[in-house]
Amino acid sequence: MPAVQETIDQVRSIDVDQYKYGFETEVEMEKSPRGLSEDVIRFISAKKGEPEWMLQWRLDAYKRWLTMKEPAWARVSYDKVDYNDIYYYAAPKKNQAPKSLDEVDPEILKTYEKLGIPLREQEILAGVEPERRVAVDAVFDSVSVATTFKEELSKAGVIFMPISEAIREYPDLVRQYMGSVVPVTDNFFATLNSAVFTDGSFVYIPPGVRCPMELSTYFRINEKNTGQFERTLIIADKGSYVSYLEGCTAPKRDENQLHAAVVELVALDDAEIKYSTVQNWYPGDAEGRGGIYNFVTKRGDCRGKNSVITWTQVETGSAITWKYPSCILRGDGSRGEFYSIAVSNGMQQVDSGTKMIHLGKNTTSRIISKGIAAGKSENTYRGLVSAHRKATGARNFTNCDSLLIGNQCGAHTVPYIESKNATAVFEHEATTSKISEDQMFYCQQRGLSEEEATALIVNGFVKDVLQQLPMEFAVEAQKLISISLEGSVG
Amino acid sequence: MLEIKNLVVQIEDKRILNGLNLTVNKGEMAAIMGPNGSGKSTLSYVIAGKEDYEVLDGEILLDGQNLLEMEADQRAAAGVFLAFQYPLEIPGVASMTFLKATLNAQRKARGEAELTTPDFIKRVNAAAQQLEIPKDMLKRALNVGFSGGEKKRMEILQMALLQPNFCILDETDSGLDIDALRIVSEGVNALRSPDRAFLVITHYQRLLNHIVPDTVHVMSAGRIVKTGGKELALELEATGYADYRETEAA
Ligand SMILES: Nc1ncnc2c1ncn2[C@@H]1O[C@H](COP(=O)(O)OP(=O)(O)O)[C@@H](O)[C@H]1O
Ligand SMILES: [Mg+2]
Numbered sequence: 001m002p003a004v005q006e007t008i009d010q011v012r013s014i015d016v017d018q019y020k021y022g023f024e025t026e027v028e029m030e031k032s033p034r035g036l037s038e039d040v041i042r043f044i045s046a047k048k049g050e051p052e053w054m055l056q057w058r059l060d061a062y063k064r065w066l067t068m069k070e071p072a073w074a075r076v077s078y079d080k081v082d083y084n085d086i087y088y089y090a091a092p093k094k095n096q097a098p099k100s101l102d103e104v105d106p107e108i109l110k111t112y113e114k115l116g117i118p119l120r121e122q123e124i125l126a127g128v129e130p131e132r133r134v135a136v137d138a139v140f141d142s143v144s145v146a147t148t149f150k151e152e153l154s155k156a157g158v159i160f161m162p163i164s165e166a167i168r169e170y171p172d173l174v175r176q177y178m179g180s181v182v183p184v185t186d187n188f189f190a191t192l193n194s195a196v197f198t199d200g201s202f203v204y205i206p207p208g209v210r211c212p213m214e215l216s217t218y219f220r221i222n223e224k225n226t227g228q229f230e231r232t233l234i235i236a237d238k239g240s241y242v243s244y245l246e247g248c249t250a251p252k253r254d255e256n257q258l259h260a261a262v263v264e265l266v267a268l269d270d271a272e273i274k275y276s277t278v279q280n281w282y283p284g285d286a287e288g289r290g291g292i293y294n295f296v297t298k299r300g301d302c303r304g305k306n307s308v309i310t311w312t313q314v315e316t317g318s319a320i321t322w323k324y325p326s327c328i329l330r331g332d333g334s335r336g337e338f339y340s341i342a343v344s345n346g347m348q349q350v351d352s353g354t355k356m357i358h359l360g361k362n363t364t365s366r367i368i369s370k371g372i373a374a375g376k377s378e379n380t381y382r383g384l385v386s387a388h389r390k391a392t393g394a395r396n397f398t399n400c401d402s403l404l405i406g407n408q409c410g411a412h413t414v415p416y417i418e419s420k421n422a423t424a425v426f427e428h429e430a431t432t433s434k435i436s437e438d439q440m441f442y443c444q445q446r447g448l449s450e451e452e453a454t455a456l457i458v459n460g461f462v463k464d465v466l467q468q469l470p471m472e473f474a475v476e477a478q479k480l481i482s483i484s485l486e487g488s489v490g
Numbered sequence: 491m492l493e494i495k496n497l498v499v500q501i502e503d504k505r506i507l508n509g510l511n512l513t514v515n516k517g518e519m520a521a522i523m524g525p526n527g528s529g530k531s532t533l534s535y536v537i538a539g540k541e542d543y544e545v546l547d548g549e550i551l552l553d554g555q556n557l558l559e560m561e562a563d564q565r566a567a568a569g570v571f572l573a574f575q576y577p578l579e580i581p582g583v584a585s586m587t588f589l590k591a592t593l594n595a596q597r598k599a600r601g602e603a604e605l606t607t608p609d610f611i612k613r614v615n616a617a618a619q620q621l622e623i624p625k626d627m628l629k630r631a632l633n634v635g636f637s638g639g640e641k642k643r644m645e646i647l648q649m650a651l652l653q654p655n656f657c658i659l660d661e662t663d664s665g666l667d668i669d670a671l672r673i674v675s676e677g678v679n680a681l682r683s684p685d686r687a688f689l690v691i692t693h694y695q696r697l698l699n700h701i702v703p704d705t706v707h708v709m710s711a712g713r714i715v716k717t718g719g720k721e722l723a724l725e726l727e728a729t730g731y732a733d734y735r736e737t738e739a740a
């Protein structure tokens with residue numbers, strides 16, 4: 001595992017300041033008026049050139065949202081968000097519907113270059129860069145600025161485009177599926193998103209097609225005082241397969257910024273969706289100033305028989321994380337998986353987990369969660385496994401492990417289990433451990449520094465989950481975890 | 491090579507080493523024998539740089555360098571190796587991964603180039619073969635679920651790879667059956683060289699039949715109370731530690 005060494009080099013190469021994606025890009029932006037109102041929603045909808053039904057959908061959601069209360073049950077505390085003090089739409093001025101990369105503002109291209117995200121498909125195609133082939137949708141604040149490999153994908157019948165484009169080009173598909181997994185009224189943040197969502201990705205894989213490459217979306221929040229409300233919808237038609245990855249970063253700022261996303265996955269008969277997240281929003285500084293509030297609703301519907309949805313998440317960023325990627329196991333024989341690594345350091349607060357809702361017969365689910373808490377952070381796993389009356393033969397295996405670094409942090413496990421079917425078998429294992437001083441001494445005696453030793457032990461702790469990520473991303477994730485824990489020892 | 495002068499160490503207000511003096515020369519195989527609780531493991535930890543111990547007085551010099559001023563990892567890079575009495579488990583980290591990370595960390599600390607993977611694997615395989623360590627054990631998480639004997643062999647494998655110049659073996663013989671004792675001893679003997687010194691801590695004479703010491707020190711109540719040649723070990727085997735216990739009262 002040369003990655004350990006790379007990890008260490010990476011950790012060494014950064015100074016006191018651990019977050020290396022904290023830079024800002026100077027581009028001229030066009031914004032909606034500050035705050036939230038019907039007019040702002042009409043503004044967003046008009047900017048996107050949306051059909052009337054979409055605007056109506058948004059306005060209905062907004063009306064509903066006005067009657068809702070922000071949830072308070074999660075183990076996180078934060079200053080109240082003033083929903084009328086943020087911008088709901090911000091887009092680079094020069095970036096009105098670019099046809100190709102050449103039309104994209106060079107400053108923005110530079111941004112993605114700095115972030116290490118491959119947008120130059122010509123070079124990749126020409127083999128100049130011996131990179132993995134990954135199609136990328138790059139979302140900058142409220143708009144998608146580039147999507148690569150569209151043509152090659154469309155040859156396979158795969159649709160991969162910004163959702164705002166899909167609303168115009170494939171209205172029937174979008175109308176059929178959007179809101180069918182996460183209803184408009186689902187929860188406070190999802191309803192807000194339904195009213196004001198700006199961009200995100202749309203994916204459709206036709207029956208029997210194995211998507212020829214990894215798909216990914218990179219979300220970048222750049223503009224000040226702006227919320228990002230991404231909306232992603234992935235549909236895997238019968239017997240198809242797709243692997244999708246999202247990554248996220250933001251500049252360092254003293255103010256908190258809101259990110260409230262909705263992601264919906266639909267897997268029809270015998271289809272499989274692998275959805276991986278490497279979440280690295282700005283976490284705030286050591287005193288807890290700034291950082292992203294990450295309030296996200298992600299849900300997958302295993303609608304068809306024998307369908308499979310796998311969520312893999314590596315969560316290292318954000319000041320507050322409120323996120324429960326879930327699976328509705330509707331189709332008989334369907335399977336849901338949730339693999340999670342949640343790292344918290346400094347003053348970060350994480351409340352994350354999953355729901356596995358067993359509705360169909362012989363449905364199975366598997367949950368592997370690894371929480372790592374360092375600094376003064378709080379890290380909670382919250383999970384629900386339930387079996388419906390008709391879910392004969394439902395099975396779940398849950399394993400939740402927490403690792404504490406230092407003695408000022410907290411790790412908590414809150415598992416809920418509900419079974420209305422006597423044949424359901426649910427197993428739950430949980431452990432909490434600390435890196436022992438003896439383990440540290442042993443590693444240091446063999447020549448590893450304190451930081452190298454911590455990185456190695458943590459990598460061992462999260463191995464089962466890292467193995468679930470596509471190879472290249474596993475290496476990335478491993479680095480990221482070590483960087484996030486930088487400064488947590490000594 | 492190693493020079494310890496008047497070492498006084500306590501932990502949680504309990505005095506464990508009481509003005510210990512010890513010299514080990516280059517190329518020497520030195521043995522320390524002594525009853526349980528006399529402070530042998532403590533001595534090995536203090537040489538290697540474990541943090542919990544409070545050094546009240548004295549010094550430890552390795553080739554003139556003051557070890558007490560160095561962190562444990564710096565001491566390792568300077569050539570100190572401790573084969574633990576109770577090796578630690580590192581869950582999820584394959585033994586091979588651990589070996590590579592530690593070897594490269596030490597090489598880097600000494601300003602040497604990292605080993606290439608094929609070169610590294612060649613060295614591991616050679617050492618593993620000599621210690622009769624099967625390849626699949628190297629793929630398993632370090633020491634997790636290993637038997638007592640396997641753990642001790644893994645310690646010697648690490649020693650063989652890291653090529654330290656001052657090796658401490660803390661009761662490496664405990665928990666070994668006769669065959670394993672032979673394999674481990676051969677592994678240690680193969681590393682004997684004019685540039686390398688050993689400090690072998692043991693209760694029993696039996697290890698010293700395989701690893702023949704140049705000098706034997708008797709430790710009691712945190713001090714070296716007698717020093718002699720290899721015949722001293724045989725003597726102790728016959729008489730036990732009874733003669734030395736009275737010093738504990740002092
Ligand atoms: N962490 C500790 N806290 C308190 N006492 C300790 C600690 N470690 C060792 N001791 C005590 O120090 C003495 C020497 O222990 P040790 O060095 O392990 O001896 P040996 O290896 O010779 O059996 C024993 O009395 C032991 O109980
Ligand atoms: Mg001992």
